[in-house]
Amino acid sequence: MASIHSDGLIRWTISDDIDCNSPGNASAFPSHDHHELLSLGETEVTLSSSKLVGATSSLETLLPLLLKWLSVTQPLSTITPSLPDNDSPDTTSSCVPDTNAIIPLPEDVAASHPYGENVQDLVSTLSPSICEESIGNQNTTSLDDDFGSAPPSYHSRKRQGERDSSDALKKRKRDCCHLVLKNMTKGVDLSEEDNGDNGGNDDNRSKTKIKELDHQTSLFDEELIKAVFADPDLCAKIILHPRTGDWIKECVKMLVRRGNADDDVAVTTGPIIPVVMPLSLERLAQKIPWDKIGSDAESQKKLSQFILQLVYALEFLAYQPLSPFVTNARLFPLKESLAYLDSCQNILHSRDEVPGSIRVTLEKLISNQCPDVIHNKQNKDEPLLVSGGRMFNPMEVYESIRDCINGVGHQSGLKAEEIYLLSRSIYPSLDVDIEAVRAILASECSQPKYYSYLALCKDPLVLLKARASVWKLSDVRNILLRILDSLMSANECIAIQNSVTEYVALEYLTARDTIIVRCIVFACASGFVFGECESKSTPHARHCMRCVDMVRSIIAKRQGIIAALIKQGLPENCTDWIVEFVPESFSDAPIIIALLAEKGLLTATERLTIASAGLQVAVVLSPQGEQIGKDLVKTSANVLLESFPLVVGPIGVPVSVLREENGQDVTFVCRKAMFRMLESFSSISPQNIDLKNEAFIALSKISVLCINENNAVGGIPGVAATRRKALLKEIWEKCIQANTALGGAT
Structure with missing residues (x-):
């Protein structure tokens, strides 16, 4: 008889008052064959270790179904008649199983059983490995000591050999895959039909409909998801199915729906635990052999397994963003996963097959969490998942950069940048970037620091801690700027997502980009990027294509950075570099005009310094906007005329008497700014x-001021008066030269 114990297991026992040989008592057992009965009982251990599928996921729901399945999976032979009294053996020997009995497979029983569809659903919820074990146990389990021992059946041995063969294993997995794919489409269609029946205005879903849906499709149960996710072979097959993405989404929706209270969906009974946990997903990502992708089938199966679990984790993040079990998408190789799915899509297109939905689902999830990944991938700055040729792992990238900084060539003969790009084409870019940053920020007197990729995304300014020797080497500098560009994109998305308002995020991003532009401009304009000394015969080459490209892209995106840099006080060579290589700086001309118009916001030296830089921008870049350029020239010239007394200094005292709070000579700063502005006037076309x-108007007014000041000094003797007259004469001569260069009268 069968009894259910407290541990949920089905125990088969034989009552003492029942005669096994009696035909009348044969019906007391689900089967008259004790050997097969006990072999079926061995499946209890496997079944009890897994959670049964059903609307309520409990034993009460599917236990009758399981008992019916066990009752029909017995030999259908006729009951053996009892022997005469003189020939009848003892009770124990009469219970020895028939050696010719054949134990049918579960799938064979399901095909002929009236509840075959439900039995198939029950069997399909078990992983292939569990099905293997349960099927094998049915035919290999020996009798208990109470019933003696019996030789294994010939048919059982034959069937067991078939099951152990690789062909049989492949067939079972293939059949299981077909069953999952078939039911997957059915389950998604039923879910969509259920959503359509409720209508757009009905917010409360019918609990009866949910249970009916769960009963009809066991595909949304956690144990089935675990079984599919745990089998790389099955993952590799269903990843190309057209409804895989929809199935995973429905699984997450069903999980969240079950975790909510029945009456109020906003109140939960506790934290919802997903099938895929963050740490398990990270471990799975670390086990992927990226160097074998494209050449080894097993590695592609592991990658398919990872992608399916990644989609599930991101779907759970979208539905439960505040859950303690969500994962951060930036910790995983998102771009490489999309590249692999692209290759799979190309294979399907070549076969004229319908592409799967998993690629669209993953791209949508990534665009919501990490839109910068989609944007950077569309640029396609390097190949992805390329096999063949020499492969360099991330640690070799670290060694090549260190060798380059130390002046030692890499043993492969390749440059550090080439090794870096080759490694990124095989391994996840985030792993390669982490090792490259460690090498760039390392110094001779300290150990290399380790930064996680998420920490770098949150603070990309860490890369600016690199030494000057890094900027001098073009290979290492290009690597630094490439990593910095990708980190800036990621940091922008993080700032927008975490800021209270968009204005706060914009202020932060503008301040961040101002620091980055200032460092790059100073590095290029100062000359230490390409060399240490400069002469007339070998001047510094100040043009770095990647530096210029990054600065121009930042200035075009963030208005106000040039005005902020000018207000902070850029060195003259930096201003010249910006005017020469960054035509987008003219977009800040209206902001510069507004700064010069507000006299109370700036000191006298700041206004004249900004006017000098603004005049340079207007003169060189005015063809982009002639009216704005004209207004900027006029405003800058007015500031110069207003600051003329500060240029020449007070009468009768040393010219260095006026100083800023920081001790800077006001007269000296204003004088330098005036002479630069006069040179800018000379360069006007x-x-x-x-x-x-x-x-012409500005130069004429300055010339008149010089003549009047010189007449005011008159015949005053002294060193101060002499210096003042020499300064006025120098300014007047510069005005005449500028007037002549413009084509005016001498």
Whole structure:
């Protein structure tokens, strides 16, 4: 008889008052064959270790179904008649199983059973490995000591040999895959039909409908998801199915729905635990042999297994963003996963097959969490998942960069940048970037620091701690700027997602980009990027294509950075570099005009310094906007005229008497700014009539001021008066030269 114990197991026992040989008592057993009965009982251990599928996921729901399945999976032979009294053996010997009995497989029983569909659903919820074990146990289990021992059946041995063969194993897995794919489509269709029946205005889903849906499709149960995710072979097969992405989404929706209270979906009974945990997903990502992708089938199966679990984790993050069990998408190789799915899609297109939905689902999830990954992938700056040729792992990238900084060539003969790009084409870019940053920030007197990729995304300014020797080497500098660019994109998305308002995020991003532009401009303009000394015969080559490209892209995206840099006080060579290589700086001309118009916001030296830089920008870049350029020239010239007394200094005292709070000589700073502005007037194109007229007016007024000041000094003796007269003469001569260069009268 069968009894259910407290541990949930089905125990088969034989009552003492029942005669096994009696035909009348044969019906007391689900089967008259004790050997087969006990072999079936061995499946209890496997079944009890897994959670049964059903609407309520409990034993009460599917236990009758399981008992019916066990009752029919017995030999259908006729009951053996009892022997005469003189020939009848003892009770124990009469219970020895028939050696010719054949134990049918569960799938064979399901095909002929009236509840075959439900039996198939029950069997399909078990992983292939569990099905293997349960099927094997049915035919290999020996009798208990109470019933003696019996030789294994010939048919059982034959069937067991078939099951142990590789062909039989492949067939069972293939059949299981077909069953999962078939029921997957059915389950998703039923879910979509259920959503359509409720209508858009009905917020409360029918609990009866949910249970009916769960009963019809066991595909949304946690144990089935675990079984599928745990089998790389099955993952590799269903990843190309057209409804895989929809199935995973419905599984997460069903999990969240079950975790909510029945009456109020906003109140939960506790934290919802997903099938895929963050740490397990990280461990799985670390086990992927990236160097074998494209050449080894097993590695592709592991990657398929990872991608399915990644989609599940991101779907759970979308539905439960505040859950303690969510994962951070930036910790995983997102770009490489999309690249692998792209290759799978190309294979399907070549076969004229319908592409799967998993690629679209993953791209949508990534675009919601990490839109920068989609944007950077569309640029396609390097190949992805390329096999063949020499492969370099991330640690070799670290060694190549260290060798380059120390002046030692790599043993492969390749440059550090080439090794870096080759490694990124095989291994996840985040792993390669982490090792590259460690090498770039390492110094001779300290151990290399380890930064996680998430920490770098949150603070990309860490890369600016690199030594000057890093900027001098073009290979290492290109690696640094490439990593910095990707980290800036990731940091921008993080800032926008975590900021209270968009304005707060914009302020932070503008301040961040201002620091980055200032460092790059100073590095390029100062000359230590390409060399240490400069002469007239070998001047510094200040043009770095990647530096210029990054600065121009930042300035075009963030308006106000140039104005902020000018206000902070850029060195003259930095201003010249910006005007020469960054034409996008003219977009800040209206902001510069507004700064010069507000006299109370800036000191006298700041206003004249900004006017000098603004005049340079207007003169060189005015063809982009002639009216704005004209206004900027006029405003800068007015500031110069207002600051003329500070340029020449007070009468009768040393010119260095006026100083800023930081001790800076006001007269000296203003004088340098004036001479730079006079040079800028000289560089105006004669064909630009508007700017030339504004320059004529300003130069004429300055010349008149010089003459009046010189007459005011008169015959005053002394060193101070002599210096003042020499300064006025120098300014007047510069005005005459600028006037001549513009085509005016001498």
